[in-house]
Amino acid sequence: MTLPFRLLFIAVLQVVLTSILTYFLVTDEYRDLSSQSVDTLESFLIEQKHRELQNYTLLAVSAMSDAYENSAIDDDEAKAQVTEIIHAMTYSGNDGYFFVYDGEGNGVVHPKEPYRVGQNWWELEGENGDKTIQILIENAKAGGGFHRYPWRKPSADEMSEKMGYSVYLEKWNWMIGTGVYLDDVNSQLNKLQREIDQHINKTKQIILVVAMSSIFVIFLLGLILNLSQKKKTDQKISELGLKIINMQEEERRHISRELHDGIVQVLVSIKYSLEATGLWLKKAKVDKPQPLEHAQSNLQDAISEIRRISHHLHPRILDELGLSAAMDALATEFSEQTGITVNVTKPAVRKLVQDSINTTLYRVVQESLINVQKHAQATEVNIEMTIKDKWLTLTIKDNGQGFDADNSGKADDYGIGLRNLAERVEYHLGEFSVHSSQAGTQVTARIPKTSYANTLPVKEGPAE
Amino acid sequence: MSQTQTEQPTRLLLVDDHPMVQGGLSACLSFYDDIEIVGMTHDGKDALEKALALKPDVILMDISMPSMNGIDATEIITDSLQDTKVLIFSMHDSPEFVTSSIQAGASGYILKDTTSEEVYYAVKAVAKGQTHFSSSIAKMLIDKPARDTSQKLTTREQLILTHVAQGKSSKEIARILNISFRTVEAHRRNMKSKLNIESLAELICYAVDHGLVEK
Numbered sequence: 035m036t037l038p039f040r041l042l043f044i045a046v047l048q049v050v051l052t053s054i055l056t057y058f059l060v061t062d063e064y065r066d067l068s069s070q071s072v073d074t075l076e077s078f079l080i081e082q083k084h085r086e087l088q089n090y091t092l093l094a095v096s097a098m099s100d101a102y103e104n105s106a107i108d109d110d111e112a113k114a115q116v117t118e119i120i121h122a123m124t125y126s127g128n129d130g131y132f133f134v135y136d137g138e139g140n141g142v143v144h145p146k147e148p149y150r151v152g153q154n155w156w157e158l159e160g161e162n163g164d165k166t167i168q169i170l171i172e173n174a175k176a177g178g179g180f181h182r183y184p185w186r187k188p189s190a191d192e193m194s195e196k197m198g199y200s201v202y203l204e205k206w207n208w209m210i211g212t213g214v215y216l217d218d219v220n221s222q223l224n225k226l227q228r229e230i231d232q233h234i235n236k237t238k239q240i241i242l243v244v245a246m247s248s249i250f251v252i253f254l255l256g257l258i259l260n261l262s263q264k265k266k267t268d269q270k271i272s273e274l275g276l277k278i279i280n281m282q283e284e285e286r287r288h289i290s291r292e293l294h295d296g297i298v299q300v301l302v303s304i305k306y307s308l309e310a311t312g313l314w315l316k317k318a319k320v321d322k323p324q325p326l327e328h329a330q331s332n333l334q335d336a337i338s339e340i341r342r343i344s345h346h347l348h349p350r351i352l353d354e355l356g357l358s359a360a361m362d363a364l365a366t367e368f369s370e371q372t373g374i375t376v377n378v379t380k381p382a383v384r385k386l387v388q389d390s391i392n393t394t395l396y397r398v399v400q401e402s403l404i405n406v407q408k409h410a411q412a413t414e415v416n417i418e419m420t421i422k423d424k425w426l427t428l429t430i431k432d433n434g435q436g437f438d439a440d441n442s443g444k445a446d447d448y449g450i451g452l453r454n455l456a457e458r459v460e461y462h463l464g465e466f467s468v469h470s471s472q473a474g475t476q477v478t479a480r481i482p483k484t485s486y487a488n489t490l491p492v493k494e495g496p497a498e
Numbered sequence: 499m500s501q502t503q504t505e506q507p508t509r510l511l512l513v514d515d516h517p518m519v520q521g522g523l524s525a526c527l528s529f530y531d532d533i534e535i536v537g538m539t540h541d542g543k544d545a546l547e548k549a550l551a552l553k554p555d556v557i558l559m560d561i562s563m564p565s566m567n568g569i570d571a572t573e574i575i576t577d578s579l580q581d582t583k584v585l586i587f588s589m590h591d592s593p594e595f596v597t598s599s600i601q602a603g604a605s606g607y608i609l610k611d612t613t614s615e616e617v618y619y620a621v622k623a624v625a626k627g628q629t630h631f632s633s634s635i636a637k638m639l640i641d642k643p644a645r646d647t648s649q650k651l652t653t654r655e656q657l658i659l660t661h662v663a664q665g666k667s668s669k670e671i672a673r674i675l676n677i678s679f680r681t682v683e684a685h686r687r688n689m690k691s692k693l694n695i696e697s698l699a700e701l702i703c704y705a706v707d708h709g710l711v712e713k
Contacts, residue, residue: 295562298589299516302610306522309614313529337611341589351592354567358650359594366593382651382693383708421708483709 042256046249053245060241061234068230072223079219080197084180087199090212091178094123094132095201107205120210121145128189129215137207139167146188160184174202174209187215195220276457283348283393290348293340301337305330349396356384357392361399361417368403368415376403379418387426391481394458395419395428398466401451402430402477410434410475424483429476436470452477507534508625511554513545513571514538514587515563519610523558526614533621542566549575554582555625558617559604561588561595569595569602573654576603577677583624587617596635601652606630651692656710658685662698663705 098116105112120132120143134143139156155167160183173179178201187194200211308330312322344350352360358380365376387395399417406412412434419428456466464481510533514520520538527533537548543565549557557575561568572584583605588595596607605624608617609632620630631639651659661671668682675682686701695701705711 294589295515299519302589303516303518303520303522305611306519306526306614310522310525310529313526313614317529334611350562350590351594354562354590355569355594355598359592359598363592363594380650381708383656383710384650384653386709 039256042252045252045256049245049248049252053241057238057241060237064230064234064237068227068233072226072230075226076219076223079222083197083214083216083219084199087180087197087212087214088178090125090130090132091199091201091210094120094210094212097123102203102205105205113206117143126214129187130212131188132210132212134208134210135167135171137171137209139171142208143210147186170198170200170211171202171209174200174211177202182216185213185215187217190217272457275454276461279454279458280390283390283397286347287353287393290344290350293344293347294350298337298340298344301333301340305333305337308333348393352392352396353389357387357395358384358419360392360396361419364396364399364403365415365417368407372407374406374412375414377414377416379416379420381419381421383421386421387481391462391485394455394462395479395481398428398455398459398477398479399430401455405451405475406430406432406434409437412474421483426481426483428479428481431474431476433474436472436475455479507532508556508621509534509536509552509554510621511536511545511548511552511557512538513540513542513548513557513563513568514560515540516560519560523614523617527618527621530618533618540564542568542571545571546574549579549582553579556621557582557584558587558621559584561586561590561599569598569604570653572599572604573602573652574675577654577675577681583627585620585624585630591635591638593638596631596639598652601650602654607635608632609634651689655685655689655692658682659689659701659705660710662686663702663711 098119101112101115101119117134120134122145124131124145128146131145132143133141133145133150135155136142138154139158140154141150141152144150157165158167160166164181164183166181166183166185169181169183173181178199180197180199182195182197184193185196185198186192187196195216196213197216198211198213200209202209308326312326312330315322349360349363351363358378361378361380365378368374369376403415406415410432412432415430415432417428417430419426421427452466452468459466459479459481462481462485464479464485466480467478469476469478510527512520512524512535514523517540520540524535524538527535536552536554539545539548540563542563545557545559545568546566557572559568559572563571568586568588572586575582576584584603586595586599586604586607587610588607589610591609599607605627606620606629608620608630612632612634616632620632623630658671658675661674666674668679668686672679672682690696690701693701693704695704
């Protein structure tokens with residue numbers, strides 16, 4: 035794993051861990067707070083119900099207080115009157131009513147469940163084993179109290195949790211009570227709980243989105259960083275490559291020149307010295323000695339050999355006569371070696387282009403011809419150099435089989451040398467392209483006029 | 499090698515950037531009485547001045563030289579001095595060098611690796627108004643003739659074209675380059691025929707198109 039990727043990995047890991055931690059902390063805190071608030075709400079609601087029940091009961095009691103206060107213990111008339119009053123008293127629609135049982139658990143008043151009247155419910159049990167009626171009576175006797183128990187809700191006709199409040203009418207040994215159903219409290223609490231859960235879910239989603247987008251941004255930044263770094267590195271490499279090529283070219287030119295203009299000239303001068311010796315001997319009527327003969331012929335070989343090396347390193351014709359002549363010489367040499375016809379078309383002007391561009395274009399021709407020889411199986415190559423529309427255009431076109439992308443070996447072979455040339459051409463702000471088809475390959479190099487124009491100085495004066 | 503004829507010795511100017519070669523060659527040529535070495539120089543520009551001052555019969559001219567190459571120098575010298583013959587004396591054996599030299603007005607071309615005897619004969623031949631090429635050069639010209647360079651402008655022509663494109667008259671150019679008006683006119687005719695151009699306007703257009711002058 036490279037360093038940038040390691041950093042990336044650490045960053046992502048941190049985001050993930052932070053997100054998870056945040057999620058748990060926040061939801062935990064939230065649940066704590068919410069359960070507190072649910073509890074608070076519940077006790078508040080229950081408290082409210084209590085007060086409500088007490089008020090209703092107070093109302094009922096005061097409604098019947100006339101009849102009750104003025105009655106005797108067994109005043110059936112008064113009892114009937116009270117029964118009627120209580121029977122008729124309802125609130126909160128269908129579900130608010132009063133019930134009356136005597137001290138033994140016999141039903142006295144029950145507007146919603148009339149069958150309970152006249153029967154004994156002392157032993158009635160709730161689901162959890164509470165003796166509902168006994169507890170209500172007990173609470174009543176204790177001066178009023180609350181009790182929760184399951185009871186049928188009239189409006190829904192099903193069992194529901196009910197909170198009952200009962201008081202005691204001592205004179206008649208009656209327990210009078212009423213109750214509210216707690217399902218609306220429960221639904222309110224459930225609703226709250228649901229909202230809280232929703233909130234937590236939302237928080238979870240937000241954290242997830244933030245985490246994902248953070249990771250995405252990190253990756254994106256990493257990618258951009260990586261790409262820009264790669265681009266920089268690539269550029270540096272290609273600059274370096276170009277520098278090396280230029281240096282190499284310069285070095286070759288230098289050595290070639292040293293050989294041709296230095297050593298070869300010295301050898302030539304020695305040759306003439308030897309010849310002068312021969313002439314001197316001839317004048318003195320002495321036969322030319324054999325070793326002198328050998329020295330002269332060996333010297334000739336040495337001169338040829340060094341000139342061959344020099345030419346191979348850098349063609350002097352390029353410096354002396356310019357690109358057109360150098361291309362001609364190259365084409366002739368190539369035709370001789372390979373038997374492939376080479377046609378050269380070039381402009382009438384000469385020595386227009388500076389040395390470094392000359393050398394680059396010369397190498398383009400050279401490399402292209404090498405490729406033709408190696409791969410193209412062509413019979414003819416056309417080299418054309420034109421100056422038109424502010425561009426110097428050099429094309430090398432063969433009539434060979436071309437190379438296609440599938441045959442990657444060939445394309446690669448073509449590629450490496452040409453890629454270097456492309457960079458060299460681009461260095462002079464030029465353009466380089468290779469097109470290949472079944473009908474042959476065409477290499478094109480273009481140099482803008484701005485890169486070479488006006489390099490020919492107008493020499494003044496008679497010294498010229 | 500005594501001189502058998504009564505004629506004046508051939509006055510020879512040696513132009514070669516390598517003093518050792520010059521030394522060796524002049525040592526050889528000193529054995530021939532009918533050649534007089536009137537001067538030696540090591541570069542093209544100096545050769546122009548020496549040629550104008552000495553007006554030699556023959557100049558033995560190297561090609562690769564520092565300030566100006568021998569072919570360009572040949573062109574300028576043959577422009578100005580009608581009676582001076584130039585014999586190219588070079589290491590280069592590509593046909594392009596030979597044809598460029600001929601175009602520039604050289605009367606002969608010999609390679610540096612020929613014998614001094616051939617140098618002698620070549621000098622004498624061109625002095626008489628003949629042409630002379632090393633046998634290997636002649637053979638090469640027949641075997642692999644240079645690609646068509648007759649349509650290419652010479653350095654001199656290109657320079658004159660640049661002046662023309664800058665709006666100078668033949669008279670002015672003649673004065674600047676220190677050559678005759680007729681020579682300039684001849685160059686202009688040659689250029690037009692090489693470039694297949696009829697008018698002055700086209701000539702100027704060509705120079706601008708090819709980046710010889712700024713628009």
